[in-house]
Amino acid sequence: MLFKVENLNLIYDIGKEDQTYALRNINLSLEGNRLIGIMGPSGSGKSSLLYSLAGLKIPSSGTISYMDMKFKELSVSKNAKLRRADFGFVFQRHFLIDYMSVIDNVLTPINDNSTKAKEKALGLLGKLGIKHLANKKPHQLSGGQRQKAAIARALINDPKVIFCDEITASLDHSSAREVMKLLDEYKNNALVIVVTHDESILGNADDIINIWDGVIKSVKKSEINDREEGI
Amino acid sequence: MKPLSALSYSKNNKKKLITSIISIVVAVSFLYVFQTFVKSLGESIYELNINPYKNHMTVQSIEKDKPIPKSIVSIIKESPDVDNIIPFVSYKTRYSIPGVATNASILGIKYGDIAYVMKKHNIKLKEGRMPLENYREVALDYRMAQNKKIKLGDKIGNSIDKNDSLDGEYTVVGIVEGDSYLSFMPYDTSEASINSNDTNIVNNEILVFPKDDKVKEVDKLLLNLPKTEVVVMTLSGITKNYNKLLSTVHTLDMICILAIMVMVISVGSSKYVQFFSRKQEIGILNAMGYTKAELMRKAFWEVIIVNMIGLILGVIIGWVSSILINDGAFKAVGGVAAYFSLKAFLMGFYVPLFTTLFTLIPVNRMISKLDPIVMIEGI
Numbered sequence: 001m002l003f004k005v006e007n008l009n010l011i012y013d014i015g016k017e018d019q020t021y022a023l024r025n026i027n028l029s030l031e032g033n034r035l036i037g038i039m040g041p042s043g044s045g046k047s048s049l050l051y052s053l054a055g056l057k058i059p060s061s062g063t064i065s066y067m068d069m070k071f072k073e074l075s076v077s078k079n080a081k082l083r084r085a086d087f088g089f090v091f092q093r094h095f096l097i098d099y100m101s102v103i104d105n106v107l108t109p110i111n112d113n114s115t116k117a118k119e120k121a122l123g124l125l126g127k128l129g130i131k132h133l134a135n136k137k138p139h140q141l142s143g144g145q146r147q148k149a150a151i152a153r154a155l156i157n158d159p160k161v162i163f164c165d166e167i168t169a170s171l172d173h174s175s176a177r178e179v180m181k182l183l184d185e186y187k188n189n190a191l192v193i194v195v196t197h198d199e200s201i202l203g204n205a206d207d208i209i210n211i212w213d214g215v216i217k218s219v220k221k222s223e224i225n226d227r228e229e230g231i
Numbered sequence: 232m233k234p235l236s237a238l239s240y241s242k243n244n245k246k247k248l249i250t251s252i253i254s255i256v257v258a259v260s261f262l263y264v265f266q267t268f269v270k271s272l273g274e275s276i277y278e279l280n281i282n283p284y285k286n287h288m289t290v291q292s293i294e295k296d297k298p299i300p301k302s303i304v305s306i307i308k309e310s311p312d313v314d315n316i317i318p319f320v321s322y323k324t325r326y327s328i329p330g331v332a333t334n335a336s337i338l339g340i341k342y343g344d345i346a347y348v349m350k351k352h353n354i355k356l357k358e359g360r361m362p363l364e365n366y367r368e369v370a371l372d373y374r375m376a377q378n379k380k381i382k383l384g385d386k387i388g389n390s391i392d393k394n395d396s397l398d399g400e401y402t403v404v405g406i407v408e409g410d411s412y413l414s415f416m417p418y419d420t421s422e423a424s425i426n427s428n429d430t431n432i433v434n435n436e437i438l439v440f441p442k443d444d445k446v447k448e449v450d451k452l453l454l455n456l457p458k459t460e461v462v463v464m465t466l467s468g469i470t471k472n473y474n475k476l477l478s479t480v481h482t483l484d485m486i487c488i489l490a491i492m493v494m495v496i497s498v499g500s501s502k503y504v505q506f507f508s509r510k511q512e513i514g515i516l517n518a519m520g521y522t523k524a525e526l527m528r529k530a531f532w533e534v535i536i537v538n539m540i541g542l543i544l545g546v547i548i549g550w551v552s553s554i555l556i557n558d559g560a561f562k563a564v565g566g567v568a569a570y571f572s573l574k575a576f577l578m579g580f581y582v583p584l585f586t587t588l589f590t591l592i593p594v595n596r597m598i599s600k601l602d603p604i605v606m607i608e609g610i
Contacts, residue, residue, distance in 0.1 A: 047608065056518060056604050077522045084520025091607055095515040099243040104234040109519050111235045165607075 002161065002191055003030040003053055008062035010048050010214070022048040024214040026062070035187040037202035038195045038209045045214035046195045047165055053193065054087055054163050055079045066161075084109060088154030088190070092166040094146040096138040096153070103134040106152045117156075124152040128182060144175030151182060162186065164194040168201050176201055235516070237532035247505060251498070251537045252544065255586065258494040259545025259579040260552060262487055266575030267553040268329075268560070269483055275328050275566035279335055281473055283411040284466040285446070286352050288453055291462045292435040299435050300460050307437075310452055312445035314351075317344045317438045320418050324387060325394040326378050328566040335375050337397065338438075339418030351440050354409030359383045361405050362416055369397070369416040370405035374565030491581050498582075499589035502537070506530060506594045513598060514606030523598050530594050538583030546579055 008026035013019045022045045030036065030053075040046040051057040052064055055071045064071050066086075071079060083089075088109070096105045106121040107113065125131040128148040130141075138146055147167060154162055164183065168176035176198075183192050184204040194202065202208055208220040232239045241248045290307065292299045307313055318341070323334035340348060342364040349355070354372075362368030371381060381387065381403055388397040401416065441449035446466060453463040506513075513526055550570060557568035 051604055077524065080517070080520045080522040082520070083518070087520070089518060091515075095511065095607070097512050097515075099240075100234060104239070107234045108516065111233050113233050 002032070002067060003028070004063075004065040005029070005053070006063050006065075008049075008052065008064060009060050010045070010052060010057060011060040014060055021214045023052065023059075026214075026216060028209075028216065030191060030193075033188055033190055034206035035184055035192045035194065035202075035204060036207045036209065037199075037205040038193065038211060039197065039199060039202065040211040041197055044211050046197075046211050048214070049209075049211060050163055050165055050193060050195045054089070054161075055083060085157065086160045088157065088159035088162040090147070090150050090154045090162065090164045090167045092169045094138065094150040096146055096149055098138055101135050101137060102130070102141070102149045105138065105149055106156050109153060109157045121152065121156060124155055125149070128152055144171055144178070147171060147175070147179055148182070151179065155186065159190055162190050162192045164192065166195055166197070168196065168198065180204065235521075235529060237529065237536050240529075240533050241536055248537060251502060251505075252541045254494070254498045254501070255538055255541025255583055256545040256548060258491075258498065258582040259542055260549035262490065262578040262582065263546060263549025263575045264552045264556060265483075265487060265490075266578050267549070267557055267569045267572055269480060270569035270572045270575065271557045271561045271567055272328065272330055273477065273480065274569055275561055276331060276333070276476070277473060278567055279326060279333065279412045281466070281469055283336065283352070283413055284464065284469045286411065286440065287348075288439045288441070288449060288466065289464045290437050290439060290453060290456070291464075293458075293460055293462055295435075297435070299437065303456055303461055304437070306456070307439055307452070310449065312442055312448040312452065314440045314442045314445075315347065317341075317348065317440070319436055319438050321436065322416070323396045324375065324379070324414070325392055326375065326412075326565075328378070328564055329560045334394075334396075335372070335378075335412050335414070337369060337371075337414040337416055339416050340438075342417035345415050345417065348413075348415070348438065349407070349409070352409050352411045352413060354407050354411065354413060357406045357408040359403075359405035363404075364417045366417075367399065367401045368404045369401045369414060370407050371403050371414045372412050372565075373406045373408045374412055375414055376403070376406050377563070377565035487578050491578070491585065494582055495585040495589055498586045502534065502586065502590040503593050506590070507597065510597070510601070511606060514601055514603040517598075517601060518603035518607060523601070526598050527591075527595055530598070531591060534587050534590050534594075538587050542580060542583045545582070546576060549575070549579060 005026050005028040008023055009021065010023035011019050011021055026049065038046045038049060048057060052059055055064070055066070055074070058072070066082070069082070074082065096102075097108065100108070102125065103118065103121050106124065107117055110117060122131055122134060125134055128151060130145050130148050133141060133145060133149075138149070141149065147170075162183070168179060171179065180194075180201045183194065186192060187206070194205070196202065199208075209216055210218045210220065232242065290299060290303070304316070307316055320339035322337040322339060324337055326333050326335040338348065345361065356370070357373050359370070361370050369387065371379075371387070376382065379387065383403060383406065385403050386400045387395060387403060388400040389395045390400050407414065439449060439453065450465040450467050453465050454468065456463055516526060517523065553570045554568075557570065560566075562568040
């Protein structure tokens, strides 16, 4: 089992009068290389679930295990090392480092400048169709190109899990489709978890988790999903 | 160059790097020049006032109109550690270096004693000739000549410079060179009258020359003479006075410390602002999996690079400036020019040291409090 979530609660303003449940009694198991969508309106708790799975948010109660390792039993530095080794992140904004070239941004998760690493980064940029922009600075790129560079950065360390948070929110429709197509291609190599409020981009998702007010309302299996693994 | 290395950051942020380095360079070089300037001043005064006492000491009657008691003269003469005693008259002539206007000695001694005194002080004639007996002539130390911008044939005395104690005009016929700032004129001390208006200290003052390696013993002997009868000036006594004078230099150190504080606060806060503006970058790296310790290490090396380059360039520029400034301000006027001083280096070193600390302490606090999710969700 890649992820196992048991009785997860995430409460904001805990102990105060108007405490808010971001996540309420979540139980979930995620397995295998596939594309999973987490759907829900703004404030429904979908990003909270994503970042809890990534070990970036500490649950108020319950446990999250990744490959049988419980996050709450890991030290902060071990947690960070795990993220760097096994996870890749793509956020709503690209968060590229403005003074670095595109290729250096792609190489940041591995902090390696060897020829092999550079070739790999260029390969990824090539697949994403922006190899010719490798030496440009982020401000010289369009929104879609920046997001592609951010995807290349998320893939450089061959992650086992790729976390994507509203990655198409700031893109036009064609760029959004292009980006999702790239992630769909990568789902054979990793578990790709995409948080969105736009169902149209989850056409190729293997499973879609619908979340509302911090509670999982439904898990929709894709009709084309014939894998044994899943949720 | 690894993408997240401090060198890579420096290469990609040349303008910020240069701006930060310039601030450090200015601070370090200013402190370096200031300290070597003060050192030049101190060493010039030291050589002028202390050096003569390395070879002789003086004993003077406490009252101007009374000679040194014979009993005291006998004690000194009979001491096995004393090589010779020579009566003299001391004249003062103005010696000015930046920040200080003081006097240097012209020894009025018997014509026949001049050679002995010069030998004991390892003083040699550099130019011209020695002054003749019964002529209004003087042989000036070469640094004094430089200070007063005097060459052979020029005249000195209170008719030229009212601050001089030489009455009237004396012709400079020789330039002498040695360890001490001593100048000479022949003067028959046995003939000198107490009320003579061309003498400052007049009669009854003697130079005491210790035998080789007996300076300490003679120093002790003279200091034990009755203070109600004579005033003695020994190497230890004059050194003590000099050290008292040096304590006033601590005021200058306070100025330096204030300058360091101002510079550290301004440079440190501008560096902190630079880091604060990179909060997003630091947050995203933390989200990616870089530990706070790794991020702090990255910040440390970035700050170290700026401060080390600033220190090295600052010391080099400070050193070159010290050569130019102190040569012009001191050496050219017969003073001592200092180009290097450990204190100058240390004062310069405090700037990058404290800038590093005052940058890294708040940066460390910022990194340790950083929540990448707050940063990511706070867009």
